Structure formats: structure tokens, C-alpha cells
Amino acid sequence: MSDTITPTSATQAMHAPEPADAATATYADRRGTWHPLPDAAAEAQVRSDDRAHVFHSWSAQALIDPLPVAAGEGSTFWDYQGNAYLDFSSQLVNLNLGHQHPDLVAAIQQQAGRLSTIQPSMASDVRGDLARRIAEVSPGDLDRVFFTNGGTDANEYAVRMARAVTGRRKVLSMYRSYHGGTATAISLTGDPRRWANEPSDGSVAHFLGPYPYRSSFHADSPEQEASRALAHLEQVIILEGAGTIAAIIIETIVGTNGVLVPPPGYLQGVRELCDRFGIVYIADEVMVGFGRVGEWFAVNAFDVVPDLITFAKGVNSGYVPLGGVVISQRIAEHFDTVAFMGGLTYSGHPLACAAGVATFEVFERDGILERVRDLGSRVVEPRLLGMAERHPSVGEVRGLGLFWAIELVSDASSRAPLVPFNASGADAAPMAAVAAACKQGGLWPFVHFNRLHVAPPLVITEAELVRGLDIIDEALSIADGYVA
Template sequence: MTTLDVRPDLEAQVRADDRGHVFHSWSAQALIDPLPVAGGEGATFWDYAGTAYLDFSSQLVNLNLGHQHPDLVAAIQQQAGRLATIQPSMANDVRGELARRISEVAGDGFSKVFFTNGGADANENAVRMARLVTGKRKVLSMYRSYHGNTSTAITLTGDPRRWPNEPADGSVAHFFGPYAYRSPFHSSSPEEETDRALEHLEQTIILEGASTIGAIILETVVGTNGVLVPPPGYLPGVRALCDKYGIVYIADEVMVGFGRIGEWFAFQAFDATPDLITFAKGVNSGYVPLGGVVISDRIAAHFDTVSFPGGLTYSGHPLACAAGVATFEVFERDGILERVRDLGARVVEPRLRAIAERHPSVGEVRGRGLFWAIELVRDRETREPLVPFNAAGADAAPVAAVAAACKEAGLWPFTHFNRIHVAPPLVISEEDLVRGLDIIDAALDAADAAL
């Protein structure tokens, strides 16, 4: 934090410009009061008065390498000095290098990357590829999912943000994914949840018409809608169903790719290989917008002599790709994947288990690496959520009270419905990670008080 960043005299102007002229996403404009942010470094950001917050949401679970990482900033500055932009139809060194590096970590069978500006258009283009290759238009996606804000992506989404946007893409159907804590299949074990969830998916395929279904898209680990880690065997089972019925398997790795659970891509932890992988966020921590689709060789071959009917002016933007190449260098030099696995297993999981034991409002903790959810309930026996699904206003007050207690203590949390998510930057110090968990522990007293 520097004196240049801390300028209380500027805060009023920043707030006035924002409230007067910025139209914010997912918001009723007159009911919000966004925090004016002056600066950030590592796992911390601060306002114009100098109040600092531990960023336990990595902004929107994208800031994997934290605020103002010097290597990423330097890469952008250097690239801007020699070639700030070039159209996507031309070859560019950092674009090609980043595509090669992404293909290499994706594993055997992946050689090509189509770059987009973010996660939503990555999913849009992956669906387009699947439809073109299979000749089938319908796409299946989970309830409790988020795939983006554009037309097909918001239709694929399985949370309430879809509702006011309907109808959009009429060729989407939803199904129940595994969620052992609130099993829609009345399962009594993870293995049973897998078996019943796969049986349900196969019945959905049959009843929707396998001959009409071009793709199934899944968040490898469901993100905003619950940090739902797939039970053993589920993703291999999805892969087998896709093979059986000639369906393209799309893994949405926008939130969990690039180290969030301690793997380059989360699917690599679950013994299943998709046909298409979508990514964004952590590929360069959002320093310059970037997303994309990693394309299996089988699907890429379809477009060897058939034109792909899609493109974006800023596809593979050099500034974004330079930050992406720098991200790979930081990951490899600093052992980020190993660090995430260590901190998740040694620090976060045991601490969250202890928090769950201590607070009667905690029904379950679940996650992997540096991606966890604390699910809050009114009653551990009935598992009634602390706040209702899609709660707002007074109904959401108990979780809002927890969030307010976190902020008062210097931590910016990620909350969604009846959950607190733990998703700090992957470069957070162990000391700050422990301090953040301490703050959440104390803040949960507000949830206990609501019981």
C-alpha cells in the first residue's frame, strides 16, 4: 500500500463517477454501492482510505496469481512496447507460444487452441464446434451450474440468472448432477450417488433423444453453485456415456482450470478426458481479458478442410497472451500446483473440518486445493439451508451478517445463497491464509446466532 493509492480526497469522485455513469452487471442499479478500490498487491486490496482486505474470492475466482504480480505486469509492459495488438488471422509469437503451452499441459490428444475474450464466449464456441462436428443441436447441462452470460451460455446455466433471460437457446436441456449432501437421488454413499446420477443422465439422454444431442457440458468442479466435487467414477461415467451415444463432452474449466484445485486442468484429477476444454480466468489472472477452447485432435481434424464459422477481433490478443505465457513461467518456477495441493491438504481442509465441528450452523465443508465451500444450515439433522435458495433481502440476512463480519475484520468473502466459499489467490502466504480462516471462524458466530 502506497501513499499514491491512499487518497481519501479521490474517493468521492470515484464513487460519484461510478454511481452516475457505470451500469453494473447482475444488479438493480439504485440498490448497490460498490466499494471504490485504490490498489492491490498479492492477496490483498485496499480502498482510498487505506482499509485493506484479504481477497478470499480472488475477485471472481480469476486472480490466481494475485494483484499486481510483477512478472505479469512486466510481461504486459514489454509486449505493449514492441507490439500492442495484431489481428487474429496473423501469426504472433506469444499467441503461438501460449497455445503450445496450453496444449502441452492439457495432455495427449490436444494440439489446438481457439482463443476467445473470456469464459462465456469460450463455451459458446465450444458448443458451436460440437454442433458442427456431430450435426446435432441439443446440449445437456446441469442444474446448479454457471456457464456465462451470452445467449447459449446463459441458457446452459442452471441457476436463477437464467430465468429472466429465457427463452434464449431453445436447444438446451438440464439434468441433475451429483450432490451427495443434498442428493436428488436419495443416495447413502458417494458410490451410490455416482451410480444413480449416471443412471439419471442416461435416462435423460434416452428421453431427450440421443440422436438429437450434440454435447454435454459440465463444470468439472461446480463453482459458484456449490464447489461440488464429482464423486469417484462420475466423470469417467460421463465420458463412457458420451462415447456410447456419440456425444461431445465439454469440460467447462473456466473457474477451476490453471491451478485452482492443484492441477493444470481439474479433469486431470478425475481420470476422464473431455473432447473440448473451455478456459479463461486463471490463464492470466484476468490482467487482460482472455479465454479459449482446447480442442481435441479428433474435433480439430474436422475443420482441416471445413471452415470454422466463428471469430473475434481480439482473439488471442498479444497483451493477454503475454500475461498467459508469464503465468506459465511463474507456475513452473514457483511450484504453484504443488503449493496449492499442499496448502489445501495441510492447512485449509483440517482447519475447515475443525470449524465445522465448532459451529452448529455449518452443515458441510467440501472442496479441493484452494477451492472450498462452507455450507450453512439451520439444522444439521434436516439440512435446511440457513437461507432459502435464491434468497434476497431479509431472507438472506443471516449470510449477509457473516459477510459483514468478515469485511469488518479485513476479509472480502465470496458468498452465494447459503454458502461461504474459500478461494484466495494461489500465491497467498500461509500466514494470510490462516488469518483469513481465523476471520471466517469468528464471523460464523453470526450464523450460529441466527439458528
Template sequence: MTLADTLPRAPFPADPDADARVREDDRAHVFHSWSAQALIDPLPVAGGEGSTFWDYAGNAYLDFSSQLVNLNLGHQHPDLVAAIQRQASRLATIQPSMANDVRGDLARRIAAVAGDGFEKVFFTNGGADANENAVRMARLVTGRRKVLSMYRSYHGNTSTAIALTGDPRRWPNEPADGSTAKFFGPYPYRSAFHSSSPEEEAQRALEHLEQTIVLEGAGTIAAIVIESIVGTNGVLVPPPGYLAGVRELCDRFGIVYIADEVMVGFGRVGEWFAFQADGVLPDLITFAKGVNSGYVPLGGVVISDRIAAHFDTVPFPGGLTYSGHPLACAAGVATFEVFERDGILARVRDLGARVVAPRLQEIASRHPSVGDVRGRGLFWAIELVKDRDTREPLVPFNASGMDAAPVAAVAAACKRDGVWPFTHFNRLHVAPPLVIGEDELVRGLDVIDRALSHADEHVS
């Protein structure tokens, strides 16, 4: 069997006329996010099913990024599509000030899996406005203004969310919300604290956070916002004890702990919410993406009973026309049903521990360009370096153009072999749909293994 025999195939013949038409309309009229418009060439996508999508040229790709790490149940899941169709046939939409059966059903299910002390859910249209509204709640409850977040983070593109973001996407948007401050989170592979173990990294990162709180003025800080596992900026799993330490600091200083679960919630790491693996309870939980795999836009905030009680007689000054949209909530209810029927959480834990972790360690042992692999469930990062001893990144921080060419070559090799990868700076992320077949998962890792030879060429 040759490599060509193992590549995924588009289920329909190539359609060059459709390809040209889609490209023409896109280039003439669609203004794309995060892009210099004349320098991009978006791929026209014709369809998808399960873990695969395909273009009009007849090429199929194993989706190893779950699009933007949101397509947890894959493309065109029949249960989610049917739920949307049923809901559209009886009530396509209703304003959020009215009660709706699927909205209430989904809110009840989300609160139930969040843990003790959570009963209420405020729905939004996505992750950025979930974080915006969580911060608003924290500020109103505490009477304070300032919010702390990590340098390596992403929290969204709206005013406060982008101010909280700790990666370069924040820079051209400044000034935004000026009442924010940054701190270093734990990152054992590139420790800012010169730590020699994960436990020491947690201890020193918490000491640094406490110093930041004191120097910023504890009485001025409304909230600390933390991605339970840092997503786009590194798949940074917090070392043991770190999140518990954040919880203790928030309790001691009267600060609201907001867990940003937009990317890692709803099964991505084998838990309903990633913080649950660390045995902590935040005050507010923000979510989006995996709650319904993005079939219809949906996000929200799970609100602790203490914070929800503040608004029993005090109006919450916020809302959205499409908050808790019935079509989105119907897909969310169906998501819960699929998770429970198909044992998705246990499946993700099994595939992560039995297939992904050992294979990535084996890949790392053979490729000198791999400095570190880390992750949990079906959410992993392969960190690429020029030199394992110095840990110099394969490409510079925020690289673009020719500076980013070595990682771009790895991505291009993956695509040629029928795998659509997720890359960011000097990392390749592994984040396939949670419904991926084990054979597909192995094949995708095989493709990454071969593609890393292009990174090895740049090792010092």
C-alpha cells in the first residue's frame, strides 16, 4: 500500500467551476479576520463529515485542528443537524427575555456538570462576549475595576477581552480597557522562575501572582481570568497545585476567579471542564466552542450561586438579542445526549493516554526539532526548537513571512498528506474532533511524524 492509498478522499468529483466561483466571491467581498486581505488565499471548502472536510478540487483533509478547536463532535454530526432541523421547524427563534424549553434544558444540564454551587447560566453568542460579561459581573459584585490575566493567553476580540489577551493580537488594539494587568503563568519548559520541577514551578508562579496582586493593589482587583489550560498560546497544562493556589489567593483577597473554558471545556481534555481535573471551583466559568461544536454560535457564563444572588434584586446591565438562541441551544442539548450515549469523556481520556501521549513521546525521541510535547486528552502541543540544549524556538516569537518558513513547511507537508494542522508560532497543536476514529488518529500522527523532517532540517 502506498501513501496515496491511505489519504482521505472527497466523496464528490472535483468541481473547478464552483471552486472558481467561491474564490471570486470571497476575494471580492469577504473581509477576513486577523489578515492582510491581499496576502491571503482562503481554501474554498465544499463539505465535511466526521473528522474530515474537503475542497472543490477533490482534496480531503483530516481535521487535526477541529477548525478552531471548536468542532468537538466533528463535521455534520447527524444528531446535531437533526436537532437544529427539528427546532427550526417548530420555533426558529425567540427573544432572550422570554422562557424557552431548549434554553432552559441546556442551562440546567450545563449547571449540573459544572459542580456544586452553580445553578445559573447567562448565554452569549460566543467566547469573547462570555468573557466580557463575566468580567462585568465580577466588577459589579466586588465594586472593583481591575482584572488580572496571563501574558500567554487569548480571551477574545471585544474590548475588555482583547485587553486581557496576552498574545500579540492585543498590541494593535491598544489602548482598549485600561483596567487590566498581566502576570506570568506557569510554563515549566520555559520557566520565567528558573524552576527545576513542576511543583517548584507552581510554587514560584503563585508567589509571583501574589506579588502582582499586592503591587497592583488587592483592593482594586475585581477578578483574575485564567484559561484552565492555556490554548492557542501553548497548550500549557497547569502544574499540580497551581489552580488550587489561585483559588486560595482569590479567597484571601476577595477576588473573583474566572475560569476561561472556551477552548478546553466540553470534553476537549476528557472532562466537562478542564479545571475539574484539578479539583477546584471557580466563581465564574466562561464557555463556547465545544458546547455545540459551533453549529450555531453560542457561548455563556456559568455563575456561582454567590454571584448570582447579587443580581436577585439588582438588575444585570447586559444582554444580547440572540442570547441563548433556540437553534444553538437545541444543538447544545443534542451535544449532551451524544456525550452521554457515546461515552465521549472516557473515550477522550483513553485515546489521549493510550494513543496520543506515547506516540508523541516516541516522535519526540526521534526528531531533534521537538523540544517538548505536552497536553491532556485530545489537546496537545509539539514545541519545535532549533537546539534542544538552549531551547531556542524553531521560529521567533510572533514570526511572520520568511521567519515563519520552517513551521510553514511542516504545515504544508501535513496538508499534502491530507491532514489539516493547527500551528502557532513555533508549535504544532494536536486537537482533532473528539469523535475521531482511532485509525484516523494514528494516521494523522503518522503524517505529523513525517512532516517533522522539515523542521529537523533547521536544527543547529
């Protein structure tokens, strides 16, 4: 496989930061003027405006110090001090084609030059083009697309569709999950971010999904974990009242809450349960769709066809907000003569869709899916398995493609996590130290509870990928110091 992804040369020089190391990096201000880094005055202004006027999500405002970012290119971004960071979190696991990809930038510029926006009740060439492309790579008979502004409202609208079609209200979701921050989506969410927002949508119930390393079902093999997790889910369906349940929503691979790859047979078992009880199966692919695991949609790796697929993030790398729901014929036909009571002013925004069409073109031209599968199996997996052998703090590594988790423990025999569940403050200090070591080495990590996630842009070069893994390998020595 090629070590590099070659962007369109006509736009590269115009839009990307000048290739640079930390000592000579430059950035363009909002007027398009280039400045050298470091730039203390610019950093001070950005920090001042942010701290005085920006209200940040999921944060105690007086306890945070957001990093001012000056520029980005490919798999790297720079702060105003000139420090370069390999972006091993792809920002929020959305920057699949990296920072400032010239094809995406050019597509947005060209679309803005001819038709910047149009309301969703009118037909748009670029919206229809993107919807057709999404339908062509979707499994089974999912061939209609409702566009949203992002992943949270995609999940909201998928649930709304399921409730309308079934005439039922209740929805089941996993405890270890994240589905978004608005009313129903935060209720679907299983992780601690839900707690402060309760009560919200009272028609949501949670269940335990498979997690072989920390099995709730005392399983001793992945197959047994799948079987027992499915038996548990069936009992939840029965006890909650199968006739009251509209949908089951599952992240195909659980993202923020662990990069939990479903064991063999689990998703097929969910499909069977949904069919048996007349429940709509919603696959949340907001994080893992569009190449993250080497498939257009991750369900394709597990040979299962849901009724609805929600997506966002990787569809256009977040260059302009975009999400959506891919809809099966059965669900879509319900609304042939019954109005769908939902809509968004910016549904299928032309600028966002233009970047989405460009994403498809880049994926096909540069063999992104094949590249992700190759790098995941040939580079990432063996390197992480080697780290697990060398570092006593590594309890397990797991993942697929360019989406992996390193689970850190303080005791390998008991599998005690390096930090407690939902740790903060002093309790989270060991993970904070590991993250700090990564940043000191020039890598921006994705850290959640006791896990370090590996989710770089899909266009990362092999040399960059190896360098990032080397930084993580070294940082794990910090975690080793906390092992009993």
C-alpha cells in the first residue's frame, strides 16, 4: 500500500498550511494573511476571547483551559506556540480525511460560488448526488436518506421514525453508549453524561451489551459472551413488554465507551430478536461509519442489515455540519402517504453535501477503505499487541481498522482499571499523566476513563502512524508506574 495520500495539487498550495516543522510553521488568519509561528500576541487574543465569551460543552467553565489551535494539515495541527501534534483522536473521531484536505476545501468553495444554500423542500443536485452515493454503499434495501445537521439529531429522528412506524414508544439502548446530547439522545446515552440530564425521555430503558474483557455474564469466550448477552437482551425485551418497544439502538462498535467490537453472532442475534418482536433495529454509525473501520458502514463487517442507520462525522469529516438517517424500504414506505412530522432548516445543506460528495470521490480515488484495513491489520494491531506484552499496565487492546482502544489497569490479574469509572480530579491523575506524556511527545490523544483510544485520520501516512504509536508506547511507561 502507498504510504501517502496525494491531494489535488491545484488546491494544496492555496489552502494548506505551508509544510513545516514546529520551528518554521505558519498559519493564515481569517483574512488570509500568513503569519509565522510562534505568535504570542495571536495566542493571547484567541485565549482571551475564548475565556471571556465562549461557553464550552461538557465542562465546568472556570476549570478548563482550551488549547488555541492555529492551523492544521493532514494528520497534524499546530498551536500558536508552534508545537505540532499528531491528531490521534481525529478531533472527535470525525476528521477522517484529515485537516484541510484540499479536495474538500475546493468542493465547499466551488459550491459556495454557485449556490450557497437552498431550503430542504426544494431539490438540490448536490444533495441528491450525495444521497444516491450513500444509498449505493448501504447494505440491503436501505436506499433513502434523511439529512440532519449532525449525529445527535440523526438519532433523534431515527427514533421518531421508529415510533411512528410501530405505534410504540419505548426504546432500548446499552449502558455503555453515547448517542448525543439532546433530549431523547441523552436519554438513550448510557454513560454518566446522562445522569445530570435526567429526567428527560422517560420511554428509554437500558441493557448490558457484550464486553468480553469485563463480562457481566461470566462468559469465558467471545461466543459465550454473545449468547449470554443476547439472552439478557431477550429478557429485557420481555420484562419491558415487547409490544411497547419501538426500537433498539446500538452503536455497531461502541465508540467513546470502549471501542467494544461485538463478538461473533451478537449483531445477527439482535437482528433476529428485532424481527421476532416487531422492533426496529437502529445502527448508530455516527462514529464508525465512512471508513473508520475499513468499511463504508461498520455493519458490513458483521453481515447484518439494520432497519435504520444513523451517520454523521466521517461523511464529510465535519468540514460543514452534516448527519443523516439511511432508511430501509419498509420504513420509508410508511411515509409514502403519511407525512413525516419532522424537519430541519439546514437539512442537506449544499455546502455540507458538496464536501460529502468530494469525500466519496477521495475514498474511491485513493483506496481509503483498503488502506484502512491494511494499516489496521499490518501496523496497528501487531504494534498494540506488542505493547500489551511489554507493559504491565495494558490489560487489553481491541479494535478494527483505524479504531482501537488500549485498556489500562492497575493490576493485570484482577483487571482493576487504572482509574475508577467516571473518575475526575485526583482520582483521574494517572490517566492525566499518560495523556500529558503523549502531548509532550507531540501526539494529541483520545482518553476516556481508563482507556487510551487510537483513532487517527484515515489519510495518516504510515510513517506518521508508526511515530504516533512510538509516542504511545513510551507514554505507557508512565502508566506502568501505577501498577501494583
